[in-house]
Amino acid sequence: MVLAIDVGNTRIKGAVFENDNTLGFFVFPKEKIQKEIENILKKYPSVKHLIVASVGKADKDLFLNFKNVLDLWFISHEDFFPFTNNYATPKTLGIDRMVLAAGATLKFPRQNRLIIDAGTCVTYDFVDQNDVYHGGAISPGLRLRYESLHNFTEKLPLLTVDNPKHFIGDSTAEAIHSGIVNGLVYEINGFVDEYLSKFPNFIIILTGGDANFLAMRLKNTIFANSNFLLESLNQIFQYKIGK
Numbered sequence: 210m211v212l213a214i215d216v217g218n219t220r221i222k223g224a225v226f227e228n229d230n231t232l233g234f235f236v237f238p239k240e241k242i243q244k245e246i247e248n249i250l251k252k253y254p255s256v257k258h259l260i261v262a263s264v265g266k267a268d269k270d271l272f273l274n275f276k277n278v279l280d281l282w283f284i285s286h287e288d289f290f291p292f293t294n295n296y297a298t299p300k301t302l303g304i305d306r307m308v309l310a311a312g313a314t315l316k317f318p319r320q321n322r323l324i325i326d327a328g329t330c331v332t333y334d335f336v337d338q339n340d341v342y343h344g345g346a347i348s349p350g351l352r353l354r355y356e357s358l359h360n361f362t363e364k365l366p367l368l369t370v371d372n373p374k375h376f377i378g379d380s381t382a383e384a385i386h387s388g389i390v391n392g393l394v395y396e397i398n399g400f401v402d403e404y405l406s407k408f409p410n411f412i413i414i415l416t417g418g419d420a421n422f423l424a425m426r427l428k429n430t431i432f433a434n435s436n437f438l439l440e441s442l443n444q445i446f447q448y449k450i451g452k
């Protein structure tokens with residue numbers, strides 16, 4: 210059994226896998242990591258492996274306490290990834306993006322794949338059918354957009370994510386919801402259209418904390434799976450032990 214952990218910039222997500230089956234799924238803040246992992250191990254005593262993807266750099270220390278009880282694999286740029294990396298700065302490519310690209314490559318062989326991760330940031334990653342990773346884009350995530358409008362202006366309130374009632378926002382709150390939610394939907398649709406003009410076929414995997422909220426608003430058929438990063442970690446783990 211393996212415990213996969215994804216340390217994002219907003220939250221920590223974890224899942225316990227036995228082969229291809231997800232046995233449990235967890236979300237918790239960074240401060241609680243020690244206690245939460247202890248609880249998970251109590252609940253699933255057969256967990257022997259811990260595989261971690263983190264976008265931070267000091268986070269490894271958080272997991273060293275478990276080194277004696279678990280086989281710890283902290284994914285790094287030095288690990289083997291099942292794609293050719295054409296990013297011009299591979300050392301600065303986010304580990305989360307590399308894990309998503311690896312998961313898409315392993316799970317959807319021999320096809321073009323676009324992975325959109327709507328988390329703290331929205332990231333776009335493209336891996337072609339020959340398993341070449343091209344790169345993509347990074348933009349502010351949904352929550353970050355609400356916080357930025359509030360933090361960098363005098364008058365804009367901090368709102369929680371909500372459905373815009375109208376396309377034409379008729380109040381401050383409605384104008385913000387329309388600007389942010391419709392704006393992000395236009396952004397994603399626009400990116401997808403631009404990729405479609407260059408690559409006629411590809412599958413789209415939408416993941417991250419806002420995947421479900423966004424999925425129903427997008428015009429293209431997408432595969433929404435908010436746990437894709439954790440599942441990708443499990444794929445990478447199985448790929449490694451299968452070798």
Ligand SMILES: Nc1ncnc2c1ncn2[C@@H]1O[C@H](COP(=O)(O)OP(=O)(O)O)[C@@H](O)[C@H]1O
Pocket residue numbers: 216217218219220221327328329330350351352353370417418419
């Ligand atoms: N309970 C929650 N706490 C924080 N963000 C949440 C929560 N539920 C949904 N979200 C949304 O999830 C996004 C963060 O997604 P997540 O994939 O966890 O980010 P990261 O991987 O960067 O930590 C935020 O933009 C926010 O809108």
Ligand SMILES: CC(C)(COP(=O)(O)O)[C@@H](O)C(=O)NCCC(=O)O
Pocket residue numbers: 217218219264301302303304305306326328329330331332347350
């Ligand atoms: C772009 C990110 C901040 C996204 O982080 P997340 O939204 O998943 O928390 C992360 O992938 C990162 O730190 N990337 C480094 C820069 C790059 O990928 O080129």
Ligand SMILES: [K+]
Pocket residue numbers: 326327328329330331332417
């Ligand atoms: K992201």
